[in-house]
Amino acid sequence: MKTRRSFIQTVAAPILALPLLDNEIREKLLADIPYDGPVLKVALMGLGGYATIVANAMQSCTKAKITGLISGTPSKLTAWQSKYGVDPKNCYTYQDFDAIKNNKDIDIVYVITPNGLHKDQVIRVAKAGKHVICEKPMAINAAEGKQMVDACAKAGVKLFVGYRLHFEATTLEVIRLRKAGEFGSIRFFQGLSGFKIGDPTQWRLDKKLAGGGSMMDIGIYSINGARYMVGEEPVWVTAQETKTDPVKFKEGVDETITFQMGFPSGAIASCLSTYAMNHLDRFFLDGEKGFAEMLPSTGYGPIKGKTNNGEITQPHVTHQAKQMDELAEIIFSAKQPVVPVDGGEGLKDLRIIDAIFEAVRTGKKVMI
Numbered sequence: 001m002k003t004r005r006s007f008i009q010t011v012a013a014p015i016l017a018l019p020l021l022d023n024e025i026r027e028k029l030l031a032d033i034p035y036d037g038p039v040l041k042v043a044l045m046g047l048g049g050y051a052t053i054v055a056n057a058m059q060s061c062t063k064a065k066i067t068g069l070i071s072g073t074p075s076k077l078t079a080w081q082s083k084y085g086v087d088p089k090n091c092y093t094y095q096d097f098d099a100i101k102n103n104k105d106i107d108i109v110y111v112i113t114p115n116g117l118h119k120d121q122v123i124r125v126a127k128a129g130k131h132v133i134c135e136k137p138m139a140i141n142a143a144e145g146k147q148m149v150d151a152c153a154k155a156g157v158k159l160f161v162g163y164r165l166h167f168e169a170t171t172l173e174v175i176r177l178r179k180a181g182e183f184g185s186i187r188f189f190q191g192l193s194g195f196k197i198g199d200p201t202q203w204r205l206d207k208k209l210a211g212g213g214s215m216m217d218i219g220i221y222s223i224n225g226a227r228y229m230v231g232e233e234p235v236w237v238t239a240q241e242t243k244t245d246p247v248k249f250k251e252g253v254d255e256t257i258t259f260q261m262g263f264p265s266g267a268i269a270s271c272l273s274t275y276a277m278n279h280l281d282r283f284f285l286d287g288e289k290g291f292a293e294m295l296p297s298t299g300y301g302p303i304k305g306k307t308n309n310g311e312i313t314q315p316h317v318t319h320q321a322k323q324m325d326e327l328a329e330i331i332f333s334a335k336q337p338v339v340p341v342d343g344g345e346g347l348k349d350l351r352i353i354d355a356i357f358e359a360v361r362t363g364k365k366v367m368i
């Protein structure tokens with residue numbers, strides 16, 4: 001049988017080596033060839049809402065597959081084992097998952113639990129000698145994030161953050177256009193991130209498990225987005241909090257924060273993070289020569305983009321499937337993502353969140 005590797009070696013290699021071959025054509029040619037390279041063996045930890053989306057998306061991955069499960073709910077372990085064909089010997093609880101250390105069926109653990117649990121869980125995975133993907137926000141503050149980065153470095157394992165948009169085609173096209181100078185020098189970014197949150201008893205409104213409120217959960221998209229859209233790191237922030245429902249949004253759980261960021265070039269960002277309003281998922285980037293708008297900008301897609309020159313047309317690919325296949329390539333072939341997805345990237349967002357909370361507390365401009 002003709003394998004992908006032998007096909008590439010004998011037939012496709014000379015075509016793919018052509019210097020002028022468009023990347024899109026190259027991808028299309030490769031897509032038709034069955035993949036027979038290494039497959040990343042992934043254990044999912046925390047089988048909740050987002051893990052369900054990741055698990056379904058991963059059914060179309062070619063370079064990554066679910067081989068393990070970690071959960072505190074025995075009935076989910078049983079159901080997911082049969083649904084995704086996971087060997088029961090690769091299933092663990094939060095009490096016993098350190099034993100993955102001796103399990104060759106697991107290369108990496110994807111931590112998809114409440115934010116306040118990420119630090120300890122990621123450090124335990126690192127100590128077990130496995131790579132880790134941690135959902136956003138990577139931790140509940142930068143001090144915790146730093147401990148995670150250090151623990152993974154010490155254990156010699158890779159730490160990634162679940163920044164799925166860093167692999168999303170429309171997002172990458174806007175970044176390409178900005179780098180190519182299509183918008184001229186960047187002057188302004190606006191990020192609107194929010195939704196109306198329901199059930200007041202959920203962990204997202206519990207300071208200990210969430211680390212905050214809307215900012216940790218949804219405002220982080222505007223922070224992260226400002227950084228990859230502007231292409232610079234902010235040097236200062238100012239921020240203002242408003243709260244209409246202090247019963248639902250207790251002390252330390254932010255309902256709505258507006259914040260501003262200043263970048264070294266003089267560009268500024270103006271952003272909104274909220275748990276009190278719907279229809280907020282928009283990025284706008286303005287430069288001296290043009291603009292880009294993404295609406296929606298961070299949902300599960302399709303992401304829609306346009307510039308002063310018209311609509312951006314990029315194919316929609318399920319974000320989490322693309323993310324997991326790309327992470328496999330980063331691990332197996334040392335491929336470099338256009339926008340980093342490592343622990344350092346997660347830490348940068350956490351430092352900005354810390355500064356925003358300080359600016360809210362003090363009413364002052366906070367330097368980063």
Ligand code: NDP
Pocket residue numbers: 045046047048049050051070071072073076112113114115117135136137162163164203209217
């Ligand atoms: P859910 O509440 O839907 O699921 C969290 C799961 O974590 C639970 O089902 C449970 O799984 C496990 N868990 C362990 N301990 C606790 C605890 N004390 N309280 C509640 N759950 C616990 O949350 P989400 O899946 O929506 O969010 C999980 C993480 O994913 C968060 O960090 C969030 O920010 C991130 N996220 C990222 C998104 C993205 O687009 N990148 C989108 C949505 C969320 P079990 O029963 O198996 O133990």
